[in-house]
Amino acid sequence: xxxxxxxxxxxxxxxxxxxxxxxxxxxxxxxxxxxxxxxxxxxxxxxxxxxxxxxxxxxxxxxxxxxxxxxxxxxxxxxxxxxxxxxxxxxxxxxxxxxxxxxxxxxxxxxxxxxxxxxxxxxxxxxxxxxxxxxxxxxxxxxxxxxxxxxxxxxxxxxxxxxxxxxxxxxxxxxxxxxxxxxxxxxxxxxxxxxxxxxxxxxxxxxxxxxxxxxxxxxxxxxxxxxxxxxxxxxxxxxxxxxxxxxxxxxxxxxxxxxxxxxxxxxxxxxxxxxxxxxxxxxxxxxxxxxxxxxxxxxxxxxxxxxxxxxxxxxxxxxxxxxxxxxxxxxxxxxxxxxxxxxxxxxxxxxxxxxxxxxxxxxxxxxxxxxxxxxxxxxxxxxxxxxxxxxxxxxxxxxxxxxxxxxxxxxxxxxxxxxxxxxxxxxxxxxxxxxxxxxxxxxxxxxxxxxxxxxxxxxxxxxxxxxxxxxxxxxxxxxxxxxxxxxxxxxxxxxxxxxxxxxxxxxxxxxxxxxxxxxxxxxxxxxxxxxxxxxxxxx
Numbered sequence: 001x002x003x004x005x006x007x008x009x010x011x012x013x014x015x016x017x018x019x020x021x022x023x024x025x026x027x028x029x030x031x032x033x034x035x036x037x038x039x040x041x042x043x044x045x046x047x048x049x050x051x052x053x054x055x056x057x058x059x060x061x062x063x064x065x066x067x068x069x070x071x072x073x074x075x076x077x078x079x080x081x082x083x084x085x086x087x088x089x090x091x092x093x094x095x096x097x098x099x100x101x102x103x104x105x106x107x108x109x110x111x112x113x114x115x116x117x118x119x120x121x122x123x124x125x126x127x128x129x130x131x132x133x134x135x136x137x138x139x140x141x142x143x144x145x146x147x148x149x150x151x152x153x154x155x156x157x158x159x160x161x162x163x164x165x166x167x168x169x170x171x172x173x174x175x176x177x178x179x180x181x182x183x184x185x186x187x188x189x190x191x192x193x194x195x196x197x198x199x200x201x202x203x204x205x206x207x208x209x210x211x212x213x214x215x216x217x218x219x220x221x222x223x224x225x226x227x228x229x230x231x232x233x234x235x236x237x238x239x240x241x242x243x244x245x246x247x248x249x250x251x252x253x254x255x256x257x258x259x260x261x262x263x264x265x266x267x268x269x270x271x272x273x274x275x276x277x278x279x280x281x282x283x284x285x286x287x288x289x290x291x292x293x294x295x296x297x298x299x300x301x302x303x304x305x306x307x308x309x310x311x312x313x314x315x316x317x318x319x320x321x322x323x324x325x326x327x328x329x330x331x332x333x334x335x336x337x338x339x340x341x342x343x344x345x346x347x348x349x350x351x352x353x354x355x356x357x358x359x360x361x362x363x364x365x366x367x368x369x370x371x372x373x374x375x376x377x378x379x380x381x382x383x384x385x386x387x388x389x390x391x392x393x394x395x396x397x398x399x400x401x402x403x404x405x406x407x408x409x410x411x412x413x414x415x416x417x418x419x420x421x422x423x424x425x426x427x428x429x430x431x432x433x434x435x436x437x438x439x440x441x442x443x444x445x446x447x448x449x450x451x452x453x454x455x456x457x458x459x460x461x462x463x464x465x466x467x468x469x470x471x472x473x474x475x476x477x478x479x480x481x482x483x484x485x486x487x488x489x490x491x492x493x494x495x496x497x498x499x500x501x502x503x504x505x506x507x508x509x510x511x512x513x514x515x516x517x518x519x520x521x522x523x524x525x526x527x528x529x530x531x532x533x534x535x536x537x538x539x
Contacts, residue, residue, distance in 0.1 A: 036413055048181050051463075054450050054453075056106065060106065070089065076459045076460060118179075128358070129324075139357075142353055184224050199258055214261040215261040233262045315363070423530070424531055430455065433455060443494075482510075491522075492522055495522075
């Protein structure tokens with residue numbers, strides 16, 4: 001006899017087809033960019049959050065150069081390295097082993113992990129939801145749902161309540177955006193959901209071994225994204241609430257399983273916190289604020305699924321079902337967690353879209369569609385009305401990402417400069433990669449420095465808004481360095497203070513001022529091609 005939560009072969013075929021289609025859609029702008037690439041203008045392979053994605057390639061580059069500990073590539077000050085971002089370091093080693101460009105390996109990992117995540121999401125939903133109709137509706141919501149950011153795009157207003165549309169900047173809150181560009185966050189969610197299922201089952205069986213196994217999974221997740229340790233602690237508490245409410249007494253088996261797994265999960269977060277406390281460089285990096293958008297904007301962005309979810313939460317709270325109650329309570333506390341007093345608020349919404357979509361699906365199936373059946377004149381018209389309602393919902397939830405894909409595709413087809421790298425910069429970075437090491441620091445303009453660590457195994461003085469310690473001061477330093485009236489003594493002191501060994505001089509640096517490096521006695525030209533010059537700093 002088939003289990004009430006078993007997934008049928010027909011379900012899997014639909015899920016696999018949609019998952020494959022979604023990942024194929026996310027690949028289209030990148031494929032168009034690759035086709036539009038020329039020898040002089042090389043497609044970067046990056047479309048959104050470009051500075052962050054360059055930093056991920058820089059982390060992969062560290063792994064490709066043999067490093068096992070992460071160093072801030074956009075901070076020139078000497079560092080001891082920490083056990084973090086192992087996923088990208090390992091991905092870089094794989095890239096070097098197979099001989100692929102870093103960006104190709106990056107997207108290969110994104111596509112494989114993204115497809116896997118969608119299958120795991122459906123398996124996760126099925127573990128808590130019996131109805132195949134609710135499963136499928138929730139899955140479609142999760143895979144395709146955007147917010148109301150498309151209204152901003154069409155109105156021409158980039159900011160709402162002093163924030164960009166959050167469905168364009170919050171991959172933790174929107175799965176499609178996650179699949180589009182962030183393989184490490186995809187992997188972290190896979191591990192989060194896998195560990196959550198393991199903890200839930202350990203609560204059922206009382207198996208300590210299963211709880212420890214779940215803890216190992218969550219520990220791996222924390223290495224990918226340490227802040228998610230706080231998310232799984234909250235999830236563990238919600239599990240205990242759900243099961244204890246159903247039993248009308250504390251479920252100690254579930255509490256023990258959650259405690260064991262949570263303690264193991266937060267071990268990585270404690271390690272990172274300790275490093276931030278004792279190391280001033282990493283401490284400044286760790287103090288970067290990642291705050292949540294205004295609550296009003298949050299509510300407006302998720303307005304449609306939230307309205308549907310109210311009905312779903314109401315429906316599930318009336319039934320003594322621990323699985324449903326777990327998802328309902330998670331839906332309620334998710335936004336609260338997002339405004340916790342911490343500097344990484346926005347990250348704490350991770351995976352909340354999953355219970356939200358399940359509750360929205362219940363609201364649709366239990367209240368909205370039955371209402372439409374009642375007002376329809378016949379069974380045939382009822383089916384038409386329901387189908388129309390379903391299409392309208394999807395049409396209201398997807399325009400943000402349709403517009404994003406369209407704009408990115410047309411932009412790369414037109415070779416917009418922001419998505420392409422000049423061949424001269426690529427060649428100069430390749431020279432640095434061959435002649436310099438991570439012991440060497442490079443001084444260049446901000447926009448140049450963003451790219452260099454992704455292509456060369458060196459440190460740069462600046463180039464990233466958070467991974468450059470004291471970024472505003474370093475930006476001012478670089479601007480002053482290239483101004484004609486800056487005293488040479490000041491320049492030499494800057495180079496010595498940050499142990500910089502090379503000065504990069506191209507079009508971006510020329511725009512900062514009238515300094516002529518070839519006339520400086522303390523700089524020796526070691527590279528000159530296609531309008532770019534690299535100078536070695538003399539002792």
